[in-house]
Amino acid sequence: MTAGHAAPDDxxxxxxxxxxxxxxxQVLDTAARMFFERGYEATTxxxxxxxxxxxKGSVYYYISSKxxxxxxxxxxxxxxxxxxxxxxxxxDRTPIEKLRELITTETAHTATNLTRSSLFYTEWRSLDPDxxxxxxxxxxxxxxxxxxxxxxxxxxxxxxxxxDPRLATFAIFGMVNSVYRWFRPDGRRTAEEVxxxxxxxxxxxxxxx
Amino acid sequence: MTAGHAAPDDxxxxxxxxxxxxxxxQVLDTAARMFFERGYEATTxxxxxxxxxxxKGSVYYYISSKxxxxxxxxxxxxxxxxxxxxxxxxxDRTPIEKLRELITTETAHTATNLTRSSLFYTEWRSLDPDxxxxxxxxxxxxxxxxxxxxxxxxxxxxxxxxxDPRLATFAIFGMVNSVYRWFRPDGRRTAEEVxxxxxxxxxxxxxxx
Numbered sequence: 001m002t003a004g005h006a007a008p009d010d011x012x013x014x015x016x017x018x019x020x021x022x023x024x025x026q027v028l029d030t031a032a033r034m035f036f037e038r039g040y041e042a043t044t045x046x047x048x049x050x051x052x053x054x055x056k057g058s059v060y061y062y063i064s065s066k067x068x069x070x071x072x073x074x075x076x077x078x079x080x081x082x083x084x085x086x087x088x089x090x091x092d093r094t095p096i097e098k099l100r101e102l103i104t105t106e107t108a109h110t111a112t113n114l115t116r117s118s119l120f121y122t123e124w125r126s127l128d129p130d131x132x133x134x135x136x137x138x139x140x141x142x143x144x145x146x147x148x149x150x151x152x153x154x155x156x157x158x159x160x161x162x163x164d165p166r167l168a169t170f171a172i173f174g175m176v177n178s179v180y181r182w183f184r185p186d187g188r189r190t191a192e193e194v195x196x197x198x199x200x201x202x203x204x205x206x207x208x209x
Numbered sequence: 210m211t212a213g214h215a216a217p218d219d220x221x222x223x224x225x226x227x228x229x230x231x232x233x234x235q236v237l238d239t240a241a242r243m244f245f246e247r248g249y250e251a252t253t254x255x256x257x258x259x260x261x262x263x264x265k266g267s268v269y270y271y272i273s274s275k276x277x278x279x280x281x282x283x284x285x286x287x288x289x290x291x292x293x294x295x296x297x298x299x300x301d302r303t304p305i306e307k308l309r310e311l312i313t314t315e316t317a318h319t320a321t322n323l324t325r326s327s328l329f330y331t332e333w334r335s336l337d338p339d340x341x342x343x344x345x346x347x348x349x350x351x352x353x354x355x356x357x358x359x360x361x362x363x364x365x366x367x368x369x370x371x372x373d374p375r376l377a378t379f380a381i382f383g384m385v386n387s388v389y390r391w392f393r394p395d396g397r398r399t400a401e402e403v404x405x406x407x408x409x410x411x412x413x414x415x416x417x418x
Binding site: 039122125160162163164166167168170171173174175176177178179181182188189193194197198200201202203204205206207 | 248331334369371372373375376377379380382383384385386387388390391397398402403406407409410411412413414415416
């Protein structure tokens, strides 16, 4: 399969674009699964090409480098995260409601995207330092937001005055981000139930009730 | 330096034993620091020997293999954990008090032993599967104990009846085990303060108050 040359039975540009998009997604999904199952180091670009049934010569049309694939997979994971984060940030809810929404959504998101979230945490160090920085900066925004919501809720009298908002933020992300370690899609609880339970634990823990 | 041959100025057996013990500890501490700073894969046995000032021929007297060193470092970390766990388990405190003691101690322990706790979490996959199993089995005992304390406290009416003890256990360990990611010895809070804050967050979160 090669790109850029129009054959007589070439589909309409729209359709071709859609097909390329689907193909790209297949490449990313296959790479994510293989990195997850065998580890990033142990998986070669040729392994991924073979799994996709690509001819030897076409592999590099789809895969520039293993490192790029890993970064794209991790970025894809963070794109969803960014989407709900921005939505919650822009909403006119109270700080406590924002906190509730973020913990619930982020826990369920981590559990639902198990392959990608595991990859992100276990293969983190395989990313170039520059790319690590890109992601660290983005995650720092979420942490600052959560910390400021806790602080605002504290000022409003809804969160215990003796709570340290920064430590509570670390506790929340530590809890939420570790879900990939033990969650199984065929387990006793759904991703949503875990999200609800963790949210309740944190909010009761912070509450002045 | 060779072992097994008594030189005329050989120290008393006791003193020699003590010196060997100190030397072993130096080897482990140096290896732990180097694995932590450069990563396990990137550090060679010869690097560790050179850092310790060992002659090329003596390295293998002190270091059988890199893998053995990593396992010994991780085991050393877990030996302390085991000590306080058994103490708490054998005490006649209430389930809530045991929970409080374990969360406080384990959080502070993770923060205080930053090099070893980081190594444990980041280089986990470099251990042989058999050795991983040894440690998994040990940690599973802690998890089961915490879960049963929550369950007992729930039966006594001290923990919210709608809490899922197993999910709460995962939440607790997720929180406590992630401390190595962000804690810095020269930071704003001491290891003990973090332990106290995390404990308060969890116990308030579970409480029926």
